[in-house]
Amino acid sequence: MSESQATLKSQLEELKCHFTWGLQEKDADIKELEERLNIKLEYLTKNLKGRVYNLLAYVNHLNNDYKEAIVNLQKAEAILQESKVLETDIKYLLTFSNYAWVYYYLNDTERSKLYIEKINAIYTQSNGLEDLVQSETNGEQGWALLKFCGQYYEKAKGCFEEALKANPDDPEWNSGLATVVCRLEEFRGRDGSDFKSLSFQLLQRAVKLNPKDSVIKALLALKLQQLKRQQEAMKYIKDALELTPELPYLLRYVAKFYRRAKMFEEAIGVLKKALSITPTSGFLHHQLGLCYRQMLIRDGRINSGNGRSPDMQNIKDLREKAIFHFEMVVEVKKSFLHAHFDLADMYVRSNQHKKAEETYKKATELTTTPECEKQQALLHYGEFLEKWKKSEDEAVEQYKEGLRIPVRNKHREECEMSLRSIARQRLARNPRDASGLALLGFISKENQDKSNAMKLYEKALSNDPSNDEYLSALFDLKMM
Incomplete structure (x- = not known):
């Protein structure tokens, strides 16, 4: 050069x-x-x-x-x-x-x-306008990160926050921050009250600064619905539909609102309208699948509660429709992790366990999945292997992989709880069970409790002296 x-x-x-x-x-x-x-x-x-x-x-x-x-x-x-x-x-x-x-x-x-x-x-x-220039570039970076992939949501949030420091009333940057915080809330599984309060405040501000932005109004409606303020939420949905009744991006959120309100027929009508405009939208197919699955669960409960036999043809139709739309999602949007979970769930409900296992396995192999969602995929796959395939050893491997990912969240905690439960069951049957002791040793090791991990692996080796896995783990601990 x-x-x-x-x-x-x-x-x-x-x-x-x-x-x-x-x-x-x-x-x-x-x-x-x-x-x-x-x-x-x-x-x-x-x-x-x-x-x-x-x-x-x-x-x-x-x-x-x-x-x-x-x-x-x-x-x-x-x-x-x-x-x-x-x-x-x-x-x-x-x-x-x-x-x-x-x-x-x-x-x-x-x-x-x-x-x-x-x-x-x-x-x-x-x-002399350096702050505005910085705001512009940070805001544009925020939108680029937000649109590119879910892995960048945290970075996008930081960019919008920086953009707003210099230009706090900019409508676009306020909308961007409110949008990405809402995405993070669902994407990361954050359900703490502080985070919910933040997203609600941001959405309120964004709507105030963007009174003609129908999508932001729909997001605020969804948040109000989540906070059990249904009447107020419905007002924003109606306002949003008056602004852009044909906008597919809005219709998807309107349908989600109706589905959560258990207004399934209304939701399906909106989703079909949106699909006629954007037929390859993975989000729309996913929402349709969720509608049909919830109707399937609802109808089964109603019949059960009344002591009636279920309408088997209706159950079959709803099951097939849910599977069809979830299959469409993973075909048009292969990186949509939660659609894999929902499809696998429907396969289980229809006793197609081999297909369910294949779908869970594909979910764990997605290369664009952030670590926190990778943990969730490993957890769900492990639960399937343990509950439906009755393969405890294979389930253990999935839970262990989930625990190896250092991101601390509820999915990692559930992987740990599942491993502890299996270890305790094994030790309850035999207090000298080496595999149970080794599992507890593995948990301590991954939680950086070196001393306890070494004691547990030494106990495991005393009962299974030639086990290479336990020897290797103990060697690694001594070298730490």
């Missing part, structure tokens, strides 16, 4: 854009991401499309399709031009930075330098 090229590369690495924000191909299903972004373009308002075109250009880069990347950046630029935004406005920073990187990869050094000059001109023009 020549000195000139090294200087250019150094300048590019200083830019704030998709190429420098650490968006890793390995963390997302790139094909699914591209399809999702293209669907968004069909119904987003023009001023929001520029952000999507920029992310698509980066996806094109990951696919080595620089011709299409240029086309998408041109579309993003055209939106700003049509809105009469001056080239020296900070709104151009993201697009120009991505241009500079794309031309660098095309070995068009002159054009890459030209865009760096344009970026420098924006910074010169924005002298």
Whole structure:
């Protein structure tokens, strides 16, 4: 690399854009991401499309399709031009930075330098407005991380918080922060009262700053519903539907609201309407599957409570519909972990245990799953192996894998509880059971209780002196 090229590369690495924000191909299903972004373009308002075109250009880069990347950046630029935004406005920073990187990869050094000059001109023009520039770049990074994959939600939250320090009343950054905190609440399984209080406050503020944003209103409605404020929640749902009755992104949340309210027929009607617009949406198929499964459970309980025999044809139809839609989800959105759980659950309910096992196994093998959800997949697979396959040893291996992941949450705790339960049962049958002692030793080891772990492994070895696994574990502990 020549000195000139090294200087250019150094300048590019200083830019704030998709190429420098650490968006890793390995963390997302790139094909699914591209399809999702293209669907968004069909119904987003023009001023929001520029952000999507920029992310698509980066996806094109990951696919080595620089011709299409240029086309998408041109579309993003055209939106700003049509809105009469001056080239020296900070709104151009993201697009120009991505241009500079794309031309660098095309070995068009002159054009890459030209865009760096344009970026420098924006910074010169924005002298004295450094806080707003920082807010703009942090906010755009937040949206990019939020849209790219679930693994980046925590980082996205931090970016929006930074963006709001300099520009606390910015509607977009407030919406972004409220959205990502809601996602984290479900994604991470955070159900503490403090976290719920934070998301509720953020949503209220976002709605106040974005009175015409129907999606934010729907998210607030879902939160109010969760807080048992149903009447108030329904008002926001009606307001949102009046604003954008045909918007698929809104309809999915409206359907989720109806489903949670056990208004299944209304939910299914909304979901089918949304699917007619975006037929490959994994979210919509998942919600339909959940509706049919809940109806299946409801009808079974009603019949049981009345002492009546269930309508077997109705039960069969609901079961088949739930399975069909869950299968559609894992086909169109392979990285949707919870859809794997729901599909496996339906296979169990229909006595298709082999298919259930295959589905749980696939869930544990997903490469884009963050560690906290990987633990959940291992836990569910272990529970299936223990309860339905009656294979305690295979279940133990899954629970152990879950405990090895150091992220501390309820899923790790449940893996530990399951291991302790199995160990105690074995020791209750035989106080000298080496495998039970070793399991307790393993738990102590993973919880950094070295002294207790060594004692337990030594006891296990005294009852099974030639066990290589126990010898290896004890050796590792002594070397710690």
